Amino acid sequence: MKHSLYIIGGLALAISMPSGLQAQTTQPKDTTMNRTVVVEQEYNPDIMDASKVNVLPKVEEPTVSKKEVEYATTFFPATSVPAGLMNPYTGKEVQPGSTPGYVRAGYGNLGNLDVLANYLFRLSDKDKLNVRFQMDGMDGKLTLPFTDGEKWNAFYYRTRANVDYTHQFNKLDLNIAGNFGLSNFNFKPGSVNSKQKFTSGDFHAGIHFIDETAPLRFNAETNLLMYERQHNMLNGNDANTAIKETIIRTKGDVTGAIGDQQSVTIALEMNNLLYSGYPKDVSTGDEYFKNYTTLLLNPYYELDNDDWKLHVGANVDLSFGFDKSFRVSPDITAQYIFSDSYVVYAKATGGKQLNDFRRLENICPYADSYIPALSEASTILSRTFDTYEQVNASIGFKASPYTGVWFHLFGGYQNLKNDLMYSSQALCTSSTGPIGNTLTFQQENTSNVYAGGEFTYDYKDILSVAARYTYRNWNSNRNEYLLNIKPENEVSVSLGLQPVSALRVNIGYDYIGRKQEPVSFPMSDVNDLYVGASYNVFKGVSVYAQVHNLLNKKYQYYIGYPAEGFNFLGGLSFRF
Numbered sequence: 001m002k003h004s005l006y007i008i009g010g011l012a013l014a015i016s017m018p019s020g021l022q023a024q025t026t027q028p029k030d031t032t033m034n035r036t037v038v039v040e041q042e043y044n045p046d047i048m049d050a051s052k053v054n055v056l057p058k059v060e061e062p063t064v065s066k067k068e069v070e071y072a073t074t075f076f077p078a079t080s081v082p083a084g085l086m087n088p089y090t091g092k093e094v095q096p097g098s099t100p101g102y103v104r105a106g107y108g109n110l111g112n113l114d115v116l117a118n119y120l121f122r123l124s125d126k127d128k129l130n131v132r133f134q135m136d137g138m139d140g141k142l143t144l145p146f147t148d149g150e151k152w153n154a155f156y157y158r159t160r161a162n163v164d165y166t167h168q169f170n171k172l173d174l175n176i177a178g179n180f181g182l183s184n185f186n187f188k189p190g191s192v193n194s195k196q197k198f199t200s201g202d203f204h205a206g207i208h209f210i211d212e213t214a215p216l217r218f219n220a221e222t223n224l225l226m227y228e229r230q231h232n233m234l235n236g237n238d239a240n241t242a243i244k245e246t247i248i249r250t251k252g253d254v255t256g257a258i259g260d261q262q263s264v265t266i267a268l269e270m271n272n273l274l275y276s277g278y279p280k281d282v283s284t285g286d287e288y289f290k291n292y293t294t295l296l297l298n299p300y301y302e303l304d305n306d307d308w309k310l311h312v313g314a315n316v317d318l319s320f321g322f323d324k325s326f327r328v329s330p331d332i333t334a335q336y337i338f339s340d341s342y343v344v345y346a347k348a349t350g351g352k353q354l355n356d357f358r359r360l361e362n363i364c365p366y367a368d369s370y371i372p373a374l375s376e377a378s379t380i381l382s383r384t385f386d387t388y389e390q391v392n393a394s395i396g397f398k399a400s401p402y403t404g405v406w407f408h409l410f411g412g413y414q415n416l417k418n419d420l421m422y423s424s425q426a427l428c429t430s431s432t433g434p435i436g437n438t439l440t441f442q443q444e445n446t447s448n449v450y451a452g453g454e455f456t457y458d459y460k461d462i463l464s465v466a467a468r469y470t471y472r473n474w475n476s477n478r479n480e481y482l483l484n485i486k487p488e489n490e491v492s493v494s495l496g497l498q499p500v501s502a503l504r505v506n507i508g509y510d511y512i513g514r515k516q517e518p519v520s521f522p523m524s525d526v527n528d529l530y531v532g533a534s535y536n537v538f539k540g541v542s543v544y545a546q547v548h549n550l551l552n553k554k555y556q557y558y559i560g561y562p563a564e565g566f567n568f569l570g571g572l573s574f575r576f
Helices: 357-363 480-485
Strands: 101-108 113-122 127-143 151-168 172-186 195-209 216-229 243-258 262-276 292-304 308-321 325-338 342-353 387-399 405-422 426-430 433-438 441-459 463-476 487-500 503-514 526-538 541-548 556-558 567-575
Touching: 195 357, 216 357, 292 342, 308 342, 325 387, 357 405, 405 480, 441 480, 463 480
Parallel strands: none
Antiparallel strands: 101 113, 101 567, 113 127, 127 151, 151 172, 172 195, 195 216, 216 243, 243 262, 262 292, 292 308, 308 325, 325 342, 342 387, 387 405, 405 441, 426 433, 441 463, 463 487, 487 503, 503 526, 526 541, 541 567
16 A cells, blocks of 8 residues: 655645644545554744745656555645645654544744644544644744844744544545634834734535545535735835635536546636725725636546556636636646656646735745836736746656665756746835835746756665755746745755664755845855754653754845744653
8 A cells, every 4th residue: 555644734724625734634545544643753843944935846746656655755845835834744654543632842942832732533433523723933033134233023923723524424525624824923123014914714615535446436625715914015105904815715526437547537626716805096996906716627537557647638727807817738647657666757737826815925924915016107006916837847757776765856847927926125115205114026927947856765664864956947037136036956855763762863954045146135045954853751752852053054035034043942742
């Protein structure tokens, strides 16, 4: 049976499948066993870390299903929406046990806080209720870049609460979930706003067909997603305008089998985006945020046998109202498996990326919700258009020549329309003069050619090694200096050791090198060397500690906003 890796914590709310947020849950019925995630390792509570830099194109390589191996790409998925504002905590997947409860609490320098509680109620063999609460963040003095050592009393706290219920019928899963999120943080001195608050909530209900042998299968779900940005810079000098966004998301698909190895699927997704609370442009009377609807149709054909996996389809995207458009992109994947553990593949994908408020927060929480005037002669503000990935084409080779060893080589090309970035600091003015600085979003058509490789090795439960390198050559149609925030070189290396059953140690290094353009505020390359450990003191009781930025490097994930220097966190975890 092929295993999978589950990512716990640090993810923002209200994705279309909220059940993925659970720390312990029942997955669709497996022919061999039910699986439960038990969180055991240490947690990295850094706020400004590499995993939140949402500028890396998502490259999902085909996986090998003929061998029982674990292989997952964990290097900063970029176009996941949302990707999360903090480094995710990763727990090991283990056999289900008798400990449905988990509590973790830790504290460190710079006010680093880590609190997580999760309990899985096994109401019956077919009914599961998962309740989860998480709070993490920091509160401490940071040194501002581009200054003579000026200090900033920074804080950033995130709170998440989730409730998820699943009932298993004979061939269907009924899933109902509710999620709440709150982000509180402040801006650096001299900004238009002194602080910001994002409030989000969502409700999800869905049914999912789990009998893979049935000739006709279907899935359907509906989601109500709500989000409020408390402070927004609109109408020239009004920095206290609150904007509310409501999304009604409906998804469904129907699959018909053609024999044992072939199938045809038609998938449909509709998003209705509604806005309220905003003012109109005082000069034109136009609305800054207009309601609109997006519709995605994704028909595809699949072939899956011992040697070939083919997925041939198209993404047909329509928008009505704001951002009215009609676009088509490919949805094609072909992979060939030979000698049991060698794979060559080619794929070409694309599609719309909704630039809703959740994605704006993910890309840059410190940026305002609008796009500034495109020229000095214009004073009209605009909201962001949705980004469209016209094509993301890649080829690759994956192999496992020895047990526990995997390596992967890949390369490709990506083209993005209205790619969402943020600009360097802008000075806002009013009729009475300057009122402060802010970051604003910008949109450009961009493209990049990328290539890289990765290597993983696992020896029993004693040793694990993972390394990945990616190079990207970015181009823009108009504004090359905006590419200064885009990564050019990315390196991720991690080493895990378990010398004895009670002790786990992890060592890692993350590097992001950016394109060096002559700009007023250059962003330093990210260099994060970290180490962590956890030790089981008693049955169900562990101590853990994590230290980041061991080299005490000064760098930013956002222009003008410093990352933490040397920082550590430690605490206790309990399973019961």
